[in-house]
Amino acid sequence: MSSRRLTDLLSHAYLWFCLILFILPFLALLGYSVTGPGGAYAIENFKYVLGSFGSNLGWSFRISGLTLLLNAIFSLPCAYALVRFNFPGKRFLFSGLTLPLYVPGAVMGLSLVLTYNFTYRLTNSIWGLVFAMTVGTFPLMLTPLVVALKDLPPVYEEAAQCLGATKWQTYWRVVFPLIGPGLSAGLLLSFIIVFNEYLVTLFVHPTGVTTAPLRVFNLVRTAGLQPTTAALAVTMQLISFVAVLAFFRLFGTRYLKGTYLI
Amino acid sequence: MSRVRLTSITKTYYGATLAVDNVTLDVAEGEFVTLLGPSGCGKTTTLRMIAGLIEPSAGQIFFDDQDVTFIPPNARNIGFAFQTPALFPHLSVYDNVAFGLSVKGRDKTQIRNRVEDMLMLVELAGYEKRFPAQLSGGQQQRVSLARMLATDPRVLLFDEPLSALDKNLRDTLKYSILDLQRKTRKTAIYVTHDQSEAFAISDRIVVMNAGRVEQIGAQTDIYLRPATPFVAEFIGANNSLIGKVNTVEPLAEGARVTVIADGVTLRCQTPAAFTVGDSVIAYIRPENIVILNDGEASNYTNILAGTIDRVIFEGATAQLRVNVNGREFRADVTCGQRLSLGRQHGPIRLGFNEVTLIGARQ
Numbered sequence: 193m194s195s196r197r198l199t200d201l202l203s204h205a206y207l208w209f210c211l212i213l214f215i216l217p218f219l220a221l222l223g224y225s226v227t228g229p230g231g232a233y234a235i236e237n238f239k240y241v242l243g244s245f246g247s248n249l250g251w252s253f254r255i256s257g258l259t260l261l262l263n264a265i266f267s268l269p270c271a272y273a274l275v276r277f278n279f280p281g282k283r284f285l286f287s288g289l290t291l292p293l294y295v296p297g298a299v300m301g302l303s304l305v306l307t308y309n310f311t312y313r314l315t316n317s318i319w320g321l322v323f324a325m326t327v328g329t330f331p332l333m334l335t336p337l338v339v340a341l342k343d344l345p346p347v348y349e350e351a352a353q354c355l356g357a358t359k360w361q362t363y364w365r366v367v368f369p370l371i372g373p374g375l376s377a378g379l380l381l382s383f384i385i386v387f388n389e390y391l392v393t394l395f396v397h398p399t400g401v402t403t404a405p406l407r408v409f410n411l412v413r414t415a416g417l418q419p420t421t422a423a424l425a426v427t428m429q430l431i432s433f434v435a436v437l438a439f440f441r442l443f444g445t446r447y448l449k450g451t452y453l454i
Numbered sequence: 455m456s457r458v459r460l461t462s463i464t465k466t467y468y469g470a471t472l473a474v475d476n477v478t479l480d481v482a483e484g485e486f487v488t489l490l491g492p493s494g495c496g497k498t499t500t501l502r503m504i505a506g507l508i509e510p511s512a513g514q515i516f517f518d519d520q521d522v523t524f525i526p527p528n529a530r531n532i533g534f535a536f537q538t539p540a541l542f543p544h545l546s547v548y549d550n551v552a553f554g555l556s557v558k559g560r561d562k563t564q565i566r567n568r569v570e571d572m573l574m575l576v577e578l579a580g581y582e583k584r585f586p587a588q589l590s591g592g593q594q595q596r597v598s599l600a601r602m603l604a605t606d607p608r609v610l611l612f613d614e615p616l617s618a619l620d621k622n623l624r625d626t627l628k629y630s631i632l633d634l635q636r637k638t639r640k641t642a643i644y645v646t647h648d649q650s651e652a653f654a655i656s657d658r659i660v661v662m663n664a665g666r667v668e669q670i671g672a673q674t675d676i677y678l679r680p681a682t683p684f685v686a687e688f689i690g691a692n693n694s695l696i697g698k699v700n701t702v703e704p705l706a707e708g709a710r711v712t713v714i715a716d717g718v719t720l721r722c723q724t725p726a727a728f729t730v731g732d733s734v735i736a737y738i739r740p741e742n743i744v745i746l747n748d749g750e751a752s753n754y755t756n757i758l759a760g761t762i763d764r765v766i767f768e769g770a771t772a773q774l775r776v777n778v779n780g781r782e783f784r785a786d787v788t789c790g791q792r793l794s795l796g797r798q799h800g801p802i803r804l805g806f807n808e809v810t811l812i813g814a815r816q
Contacts, residue, residue: 345538345540347536347538347540348540348542350507350527350534350536350540351534351536351540351542352542352553352557353507353526353527353528354505354507354527354528354532354533354534354602355528355553355554355557355601355602355605356528356529356531356554356557356558356605357528357553357554357557358528358557361557365553365557366542369544370542370543370544372544
């Protein structure tokens with residue numbers, strides 16, 4: 193066996209080793225989630241996912257959906273202003289806007305509880321939770337949008353304007369479609385974070401609203417690790433996987449190769 | 455199809471840099487006018503102000519009698535060709551050409567007919583379903599021409615649309631642009647730094663430098679009668695000599711003048727009035743200089759003796775670098791002429807009639 197072939201084989205083996213190492217915890221969880229009493233195979237653990245856990249997943253989806261919507265509405269004009277206009281303190285402002293990324297969840301939760309004390313309504317509605325999530329994931333949405341807009345030469349907007357398009361028509365028909373991959377990347381990152389976030393939720397969730405990750409956390413704390421809880425956790429994980437795979441399928445290669453814009 | 459007028463258009467950046475300085479221009483209906491100048495001369499800024507993409511700091515822009523100075527580009531009804539085709543990459547050729555009509559809310563059948571006509575015009579019928587990335591550079595630029603013509607604009611504006619293409623394509627496309635303009639009889643303003651392009655397609659040329667208009671005129675005016683030293687030096691190649699007017703003999707029109715420049719006496723006729731002692735720059739075009747054989751009699755008004763330093767073969771022509779009194783002259787000769795000289799170096803005589811005199815800036 194030549195040394196070249198040996199190196200190939202070793203590097204290949206190393207990659208597999210890394211892969212297994214990193215997905216091992218997930219595999220353990222997957223195994224546990226289908227374990228019944230006495231170690232028997234029990235896929236029926238998953239029936240709780242649609243049953244009593246269904247409402248938790250429902251809340252998670254609702255919170256994520258509202259957060260993504262709010263986030264898109266806030267960050268699109270923000271990113272556009274940051275890229276297309278020149279004003280003093282632009283860099284400082286951008287750094288400031290990405291700050292929530294570096295704030296630990298517990299600190300964020302505490303500060304939000306303090307803030308919400310002034311407005312009791314927020315503490316008791318899901319909007320309090322949605323705002324908290326929006327603040328936390330805003331930078332994840334903003335950054336890919338800024339990158340996508342920077343990659344988009346202004347000439348397309350100028351061409352649209354010269355062809356008679358109004359500002360709004362230019363945004364809707366030219367700018368938004370062309371930054372679609374950036375927007376999707378932002379939505380995906382935010383979705384994965386919001387959907388799986390439990391710490392901030394723990395601080396600001398209104399009574400009666402228990403998201404899936406919070407339910408997992410509560411169950412593990414009160415009842416220890418049950419296979420049914422593992423089933424919920426696996427379901428959450430699969431939802432995140434599917435979101436990522438869908439992104440790569442739709443935009444991934446085209447966007448990553450940079451061939452999207454001619 | 456509008457007349458376009460610019461009155462004292464000025465653009466300053468940050469209140470300091472003068473990008474465009476007091477440009478006044480009147481383009482007639484259906485005329486093809488080219489703004490020509492080196493990069494940074496303000497030609498593109500001027501064009502973008504006509505389009506409305508930049509607001510002027512002072513002055514006014516009129517389309518016919520309508521003051522459009524502060525009207526946004528989407529309300530001006532213009533066609534603008536950018537340096538890149540700038541086709542929307544997410545839209546098909548059809549949707550690109552239809553864009554201008556569709557944002558104006560025209561009905562579907564009307565749009566379809568117009569798009570078909572336009573693609574026919576640029577000889578790209580059948581390409582409707584392609585996407586820009588599937589077209590060659592030349593095809594993309596033709597689609598962009600179809601797109602800008604589809605809305606039936608009042609004025610066509612071109613910002614070096616061919617600069618990104620290779621030379622052969624540039625040569626064909628510049629005539630396509632001219633043909634389209636002639637067929638549609640639209641007013642066109644074209645920006646380029648390429649003289650041959652400007653000379654090939656324009657009715658009139660506006661030579662710009664450092665934000666100012668140096669000269670406006672037809673090709674022959676610009677080429678044969680440059681108004682300023684900048685134009686004389688920028689257009690084509692020129693031998694320039696700085697000297698003083700020695701004698702002036704007035705004629706019915708203009709005057710017969712002799713100039714002593716760099717130790718050489720030049721005789722010429724000039725339409726402008728000079729007086730003895732004026733500082734002037736004399737320009738002699740290399741292609742107007744003829745090489746005289748030894749002893750050959752001639753009736754050129756100016757005959758200078760010199761020696762050939764260097765011969766540069768350029769294909770159809772050859773450049774001779776001739777040393778006259780220690781000063782280098784460039785003379786362009788056809789290759790046949792060069793071969794008939796029989797030798798490449800040695801004494802030679804240069805004959806020419808035409809000398810352009812321009813008063814030197816004091």
